[in-house]
Amino acid sequence: MAAIFQGVGAAAALSSLPSNSFDSKNFLFSPRRSFSVRKAPSFVVVRSDGTMNLDLNPKGRRAQQFIANAVTTKEDSSAASSFSKPGNELLLFEALREGLEEEMERDPRVCVMGEDVGHYGGSYKVTKGLAKKFGDLRVLDTPIAENSFTGMGIGAAMTGLRPVVEGMNMGFLLLAFNQISNNCGMLHYTSGGQFTIPIVIRGPGGVGRQLGAEHSQRLESYFQSIPGIQMVACSTPYNAKGLMKAAIRSENPVILFEHVLLYNLKERIPDEDYICNLEEAEMVRPGEHVTILTYSRMRYHVMQAAKTLVNKGYDPEVIDIRSLKPFDLYTIGNSVKKTHRVLIVEECMRTGGIGASLTAAITENFHDYLDAPIICLSSQDVPTPYAGTLEEWTVVQPAQIVAAVEQLCQ
Amino acid sequence: MANWLRISSRTVANHIKKRMNKGFMGGAVHVNQSSGLWWGLNRGGPVSDRNGRHIDPLAWNRATFLCVQRFKSTLAEKQHDSFLSSDSDDDNQSVDFPGGKVSYTSEMSFISESSQTRVPCYRVLDDDGDLISDCDFQQVSKEVAVRMYSNMVTLQIMDNIFYEAQRQGRISFYLTSAGEEAISIASAAALSEQDIILPQYREPGVLLWRGFTLQEFADQCFGNKADYGKGRQMPIHYGSKKHNFFTISSPIATQLPQAAGIAYSLKMDNKKACVVSYIGDGGTSEGDFHSGLNFAAVMEAPVIFFCRNNGWAISTNVSEQFRSDGIVVKGRAYGIRSIRVDGNDALAVYSAVSAAREMAINEQRPILIEALTYRVGHHSTSDDSTKYRQLDEIVYWKKARNPVNRFRNWVQNIGWWSEQQETQLRNSVRKQLLEAIQVAEKTEKPPLSELFTDVYDHPPSNLEEQEKHLRETVTRHPKDYPSDISV
Numbered sequence: 001m002a003a004i005f006q007g008v009g010a011a012a013a014l015s016s017l018p019s020n021s022f023d024s025k026n027f028l029f030s031p032r033r034s035f036s037v038r039k040a041p042s043f044v045v046v047r048s049d050g051t052m053n054l055d056l057n058p059k060g061r062r063a064q065q066f067i068a069n070a071v072t073t074k075e076d077s078s079a080a081s082s083f084s085k086p087g088n089e090l091l092l093f094e095a096l097r098e099g100l101e102e103e104m105e106r107d108p109r110v111c112v113m114g115e116d117v118g119h120y121g122g123s124y125k126v127t128k129g130l131a132k133k134f135g136d137l138r139v140l141d142t143p144i145a146e147n148s149f150t151g152m153g154i155g156a157a158m159t160g161l162r163p164v165v166e167g168m169n170m171g172f173l174l175l176a177f178n179q180i181s182n183n184c185g186m187l188h189y190t191s192g193g194q195f196t197i198p199i200v201i202r203g204p205g206g207v208g209r210q211l212g213a214e215h216s217q218r219l220e221s222y223f224q225s226i227p228g229i230q231m232v233a234c235s236t237p238y239n240a241k242g243l244m245k246a247a248i249r250s251e252n253p254v255i256l257f258e259h260v261l262l263y264n265l266k267e268r269i270p271d272e273d274y275i276c277n278l279e280e281a282e283m284v285r286p287g288e289h290v291t292i293l294t295y296s297r298m299r300y301h302v303m304q305a306a307k308t309l310v311n312k313g314y315d316p317e318v319i320d321i322r323s324l325k326p327f328d329l330y331t332i333g334n335s336v337k338k339t340h341r342v343l344i345v346e347e348c349m350r351t352g353g354i355g356a357s358l359t360a361a362i363t364e365n366f367h368d369y370l371d372a373p374i375i376c377l378s379s380q381d382v383p384t385p386y387a388g389t390l391e392e393w394t395v396v397q398p399a400q401i402v403a404a405v406e407q408l409c410q
Numbered sequence: 411m412a413n414w415l416r417i418s419s420r421t422v423a424n425h426i427k428k429r430m431n432k433g434f435m436g437g438a439v440h441v442n443q444s445s446g447l448w449w450g451l452n453r454g455g456p457v458s459d460r461n462g463r464h465i466d467p468l469a470w471n472r473a474t475f476l477c478v479q480r481f482k483s484t485l486a487e488k489q490h491d492s493f494l495s496s497d498s499d500d501d502n503q504s505v506d507f508p509g510g511k512v513s514y515t516s517e518m519s520f521i522s523e524s525s526q527t528r529v530p531c532y533r534v535l536d537d538d539g540d541l542i543s544d545c546d547f548q549q550v551s552k553e554v555a556v557r558m559y560s561n562m563v564t565l566q567i568m569d570n571i572f573y574e575a576q577r578q579g580r581i582s583f584y585l586t587s588a589g590e591e592a593i594s595i596a597s598a599a600a601l602s603e604q605d606i607i608l609p610q611y612r613e614p615g616v617l618l619w620r621g622f623t624l625q626e627f628a629d630q631c632f633g634n635k636a637d638y639g640k641g642r643q644m645p646i647h648y649g650s651k652k653h654n655f656f657t658i659s660s661p662i663a664t665q666l667p668q669a670a671g672i673a674y675s676l677k678m679d680n681k682k683a684c685v686v687s688y689i690g691d692g693g694t695s696e697g698d699f700h701s702g703l704n705f706a707a708v709m710e711a712p713v714i715f716f717c718r719n720n721g722w723a724i725s726t727n728v729s730e731q732f733r734s735d736g737i738v739v740k741g742r743a744y745g746i747r748s749i750r751v752d753g754n755d756a757l758a759v760y761s762a763v764s765a766a767r768e769m770a771i772n773e774q775r776p777i778l779i780e781a782l783t784y785r786v787g788h789h790s791t792s793d794d795s796t797k798y799r800q801l802d803e804i805v806y807w808k809k810a811r812n813p814v815n816r817f818r819n820w821v822q823n824i825g826w827w828s829e830q831q832e833t834q835l836r837n838s839v840r841k842q843l844l845e846a847i848q849v850a851e852k853t854e855k856p857p858l859s860e861l862f863t864d865v866y867d868h869p870p871s872n873l874e875e876q877e878k879h880l881r882e883t884v885t886r887h888p889k890d891y892p893s894d895i896s897v
Contacts (some may be wrong), residue, residue, distance in 0.1 A: 142705065152429065155671025156671035183661075189865055190639055190647070193640070195651060195657060228866065239419075252867055
């Protein structure tokens with residue numbers, strides 16, 4: 001099947017772009033502008049004045065889309081912007097907290113629930129200080145029953161609150177699968193649209209430092225099939241805050257995947273109010289030779305490999321897919337059409353992971369543009385071992401990424 | 411966050427000390443508005459209030475209750491009190507533990523797995539429908555009583571006719587509430603329109619009371635265009651936002667933690683309303699029952715957990731479901747006030763729910779009501795209960811313990827209802843139902859576009875693509891797809 005969905009929309013969109021928009025230099029300075037003329041996402045887009053732009057007829061809303069995406073001109077995650085104010089430097093978990101706090105101030109319906117999120121401040125300190133500021137009802141400590149506090153969040157969401165449910169570790173949310181799948185994902189549909197569930201479910205997941213098998217799970221692969229939910233993964237303080245805010249403002253249930261090892265990343269983020277589009281991928285490093293698709297922690301392994309690759313003369317294009325459900329096939333497609341080679345680097349297991357789905361989606365939509373089969377680097381289908389060396393071998397390392405690119409570009 | 415022990419006022423502390431010396435711990439303590447209070451454990455002995463008056467723990471006397479006040483408001487928290495008591499002259503026969511003082515005993519005794527007698531069942535009408543003399547109950551007006559009775563009859567007829575419709579192949583599935591009419595109608599009658607209902611699936615009577623029309627019921631069962639659920643759920647999985655009746659979801663007991671969540675939102679909004687969540691005896695075995703009740707208790711949420719103990723969970727008898735004295739005794743395990751009521755006595759259910767509602771809202775606490783009843787019908791149209799239970803048991807409950815007959819006797823004896831009205835009502839309902847079914851059957855099914863809407867607030871690109879693909883397929887192979895559904 002040819003790229004039936006993106007072909008039409010993308011062609012129309014591309015034709016209206018300024019001709020040099022795909023020049024890598026322009027990308028470095030203004031990726032937002034190029035994203036803004038894409039086919040409009042079919043979700044709520046928030047404007048800079050905080051009002052919701054709910055009319056999302058994909059064909060007629062380009063102009064609106066410009067305004068909406070001009071919330072902040074975030075050029076590149078690593079480059080300090082010469083347009084915006086100095087901003088402040090903070091760690092990723094602080095960025096999450098800042099986003100959460102700002103949304104709680106902005107909308108009194110936003111509340112937080114989870115284990116130890118109150119005065120303890122959360123196991124990773126994402127909710128630190130919030131209970132003191134907003135009270136212990138709005139930042140609620142729950143007993144240990146994931147299925148139940150997720151269910152509680154769903155009930156609260158159906159009556160108009162906007163709960164943010166924290167799983168202490170994503171792996172524990174397996175206990176909440178019943179509520180997430182059968183109720184969170186489905187009730188909007190089965191009620192005929194009568195009840196909405198604007199819930200955010202978030203928590204740290206991924207392979208940490210010797211946390212053992214049960215605490216190193218990649219839940220995104222289990223949840224990806226659930227209809228009715230959206231999944232996003234943050235990887236930098238900038239997109240962590242932006243995605244948190246966007247997720248809270250979304251009318252759909254959103255699962256925000258954080259990574260245990262990324263909480264202490266430091267970055268300078270803008271002062272002004274901004275959100276990150278939930279369905280957009282992030283261009284980390286534009287390039288010409290090969291498209292490397294990744295997300296969360298693997299982004300950093302990829303960027304490390306990219307340094308080596310650049311020294312060896314390759315020009316990889318690195319995209320942080322960010323949106324795990326649905327995939328941003330627009331950005332990905334454009335990249336594939338440019339480079340014709342795809343490498344997917346993920347932390348999920350080989351079987352049934354995000355990479356597996358992404359491989360299928362790209363093959364289905366962009367088969368004609370590929371010069372080589374897609375290579376997907378993922379973890380083996382084993383429980384994550386405790387021993388440090390074994391754990392390291394189960395996670396994709398930069399050396400493997402370099403080797404894979406070399407193989408792809410032969 | 412552990413609010414283990416708060417310092418109470420001097421008088422209360424001394425009161426407790428007196429109690430402790432008598433060898434059993436705590437008892438009902440009046441809440442002191444300004445500070446916290448003791449979390450006492452009633453070991454099953456006689457309970458006295460601060461004035462030394464003996465009270466029956468089963469009576470819902472509002473003056474005496476146990477509670478740890480946790481949420482003063484949604485404003486910023488005040489400083490934690492240390493959990494160590496500041497009373498320096500404490501009796502040294504007890505020790506501080508997280509949760510409160512516990513006295514020691516050198517007599518080793520296990521708390522029995524069951525009490526000598528089962529928890530008694532509250533009823534107001536006897537088996538013949540006569541009011542028991544000297545009973546506690548909430549009086550109902552003629553209007554309410556007649557409306558309750560009419561609704562019970564309507565529910566009964568609706569169940570019969572829809573069941574038959576399923577047998578005729580006109581709808582795919584149905585589930586009756588035969589034998590449990592009093593529960594759904596009487597409990598709904600005791601609530602207000604603002605109270606939010608989280609049903610399990612055997613409570614359409616609640617929706618009927620709130621004004622769902624027979625046509626709306628039929629539309630949902632036929633899954634046609636007029637169904638509020640847009641044909642996406644099985645029959646009897648009703649849902650109506652305007653009636654504050656949350657859409658039924660098939661997995662058992664998932665509504666219980668959600669009830670806690672809704673009560674939480676009511677609490678945040680300071681609304682004078684409560685949540686009522688229904689569950690069957692079988693559903694209480696689910697993990698969600700345990701944690702839903704626990705949550706509601708910890709959060710001091712205004713929820714009424716209404717358990718319809720009808721003896722059977724498909725083919726599983728209650729003796730195979732749990733070994734406790736029904737469900738009412740489980741309330742205490744969570745710190746939830748509970749009552750056992752005769753589910754086939756409409757007035758008793760009405761009174762109990764009224765009282766429970768008041769307590770839930772005014773005291774911001776959950777209440778557990780166990781209604782003893784019997785599932786006269788089969789579990790559903792996919793079940794034949796004669797395979798696992800005696801026919802004469804079913805007949806006995808259907809005839810001799812029928813809640814509709816019982817209530818009819820009462821309304822007739824008072825002079826609020828007559829045989830003539832009975833015949834008129836039954837004929838009229840029957841006629842309306844048959845018409846509703848005919849209309850529902852003829853109404854179009856939802857169009858293809860409704861397959862893809864409401865998955866998200868707006869369809870994302872992948873769903874739009876899938877819809878387009880499906881339309882193309884249907885247009886290309888019209889013979890393989892139903893022709894009466896609009897594309």
